[in-house]
Amino acid sequence: MSNAIQQAGGQDLGAIPNGGVSYWYSSTRLPEYRPPLPGDRDADICIVGAGLTGLWTAYYLKKAQPDLRIVVLEKEFAGFGASGRNGGWLSSELAGSRPGYAKTHGHQGVVDLLRAMREAVDEVIAVARAENIDADIVKDGLVHVARNRAQTARLHESIEFERTWGAGPDDFVYLSKEELDERIVVEDARAGMYTPHCARVQPAKLVQGIAAVVERMGVTIYEQTTVTEIRPQTARTNRGTVQAPIVLRCLEGFTASIKGQRRNWLPxxxxxxxxxxxxxxxxxxxxxxxxELLGDYAHAYMYAQRTADDRIALGGRGIPYRYGSRTDDRGATQQWTIEALTALLHDMFPAVREVPIAQAWCGVLGVPRDWCATVDLDRSTGLGTAGGYVGSGLTTTNLAGRTLADLVLHRDTELTRLPWVGRRVRQWEPEPLRWLGVQAMYALYRTADRREYQRDLPRTSRIARVANMITGR
Structure with a gap:
């Protein structure tokens, strides 16, 4: 029996519910399937993927132009993927490298993108309120903790880094151990950083709420419909073909399921x-x-929330990547991952050791080769896409959806001029190189974390610096 199981107050972690899409759905129940595509159809806009990116895009398109015929195609049910499985961080964290975005539109372009992300947090909250979507949203901010000297150094570097991109003194606030303990008592924590630009959310309630809203607006969502190929003006499925002048791929971590897209975004x-x-x-x-949401400054980082019903949901990387860009089996994760996350939970909160684990699950997120999110529409082909959120997508989907809507409607706006629009990213390496590379990356990060803890290093381990250089993060 592993230490993780022993520390769980005698609970057999191998017997807990595993998968079932996510706890968020277990607490609300899985939705009934909508009907599949009933054969060939024509539309003005076809959206592939009924996650938050696709649903937000449909929402803003319909708000702007109610007469548009919009069809959304989904293999499972709306919100089956990361949109209904994530950690519930409605945060302004930007998915990607600031210098990478700056190459496109310079320093001011990145400042504008960061400002747009913060505004998007409030936009999601405002829409949920206006559309009567009860998603347990509370905007109490985000706390990151540092638990050794190297993490504390990165905490200070992070605050200074944010200042270089226009953050004000109230946007990222240093917390002493005493100030941190007043909010959350984390074992071995030495300091913290607080930002107000984050809200807790119950992801399944949010995505199901948005899906219901767009349906009421006249958007047609076809579920149980597998898209196999996307071409200009065409989405081919196992149920028929949808023809539309505009076809938007909004699949994020499931992008590799489309013919010819296996190496674009790594799941x-x-x-x-x-x-x-x-x-x-x-x-x-x-x-x-x-x-407050909770994160840390480890390389193999964690993320957590205190749920509306007083549970702790804590996540992190398990097996980071499956060979050949395969995705999960309805959210089931590996036993050693459950034990590792449980051990981390108990290490951070010893008092929780006697509280049973109720459920475990996993999901996939889309990672571009340069780790930067993208929104794009090729006017010559009518093909568009958005994604590559690298795990920071709950808010980013809203900003991406509004941006895609403006691009589709030929609007020249502040959103369409942001530096993530129209970016071109090289593909991931072919197998087995990408599998070996991702496995090596996280092995190096885990090793770096262990060394920083065991040796109480004063700065980031050289092993982590090597991993960053190799992966281009």
Missing amino acids: MNSSIVVTEPLPASVKAQIGWNGA
Whole structure:
């Protein structure tokens, strides 16, 4: 029996519910399937993928032009992928390298993109309120903790880095250990960083709410329909073909399922465990009386939230990538991943060791070769796409959807001039190189984390610096 199982108060982690898409759906129930595509159809706009990117795009297109005939095609059900499985961080964290974006539109372009991300957090909250979507949204901000000297150095570097891109003193606030403990008591924490630009959300409630709204607006969502090929003005499926002047690929981590797209965005896996509700005695020891989101400065980083029903959901990387860009089996994750995440949860919050783990699951996110998100529409072919959010997509989907809508409608706006629009990224290496590369990257990061803890290094391990150079992060 592993240490993780022993520390779980005798709970057999191999027996807990694993998969089932996500706990978010277990707590609300899986939705009924909508009908599949009933044969060949014509439309003004065809959107492939009923996750948040596709649904937000449909929402803003319909708001701007109600007479548009919009068809959304989905293999499973709306919100089946990362949109209904993520950690619930409605954050302004930017997916990608600031210098990488700056090459396109310079420093000011990146500042504009960062500002747009912060505004998108409030936009999602405003739409949820206006459309009566109850998604447990609370904007209490985000706390990152540093638990050794190297992480503390990165915390200070991170705050200074944000300042170079226009962040104000209230956007990223340093927290001493005492100030951190007033918010959340994390074992061995030395310092923290707080930003107000983040809200907790129940992901399944949000994506199901948006899907219902766009349907009421007149958007047609066909589920149980597998798109096999996307070509100009054409989306071919196992149920028929949709012809439309504009076809938008909004598949994020599932992009590799489309013919010819296997090497465009790598499907990276991320896993989560969630506890049973915390007893009052445990809550008294860890604090966390607000709805702040929680992250850290490890290289193999974690992310967590305190749910509306007083559980802790904590996630991180398990097996980061499956050979050949394969994706998961309805959210089931590996046993050693469950044990590793449980051990991390107990290491950060010893008081939680006697609280059973209720469920585990995983999902995939899209990673471009340069780790930078992209929004694009080729006017000559009518083909568009958005994604590559690298795990920071819950807010980014909204900004991407609004940007795609403006591009489709030929609008020249501040959004269409942002530096992530129209970027071209080289493909990932063929197998087995990309499998070997990703496995090596995370092995190096885990090794670097261990060394930083065990040796209490004063700065980032050289091993992590080598991994960053190799991967281009």
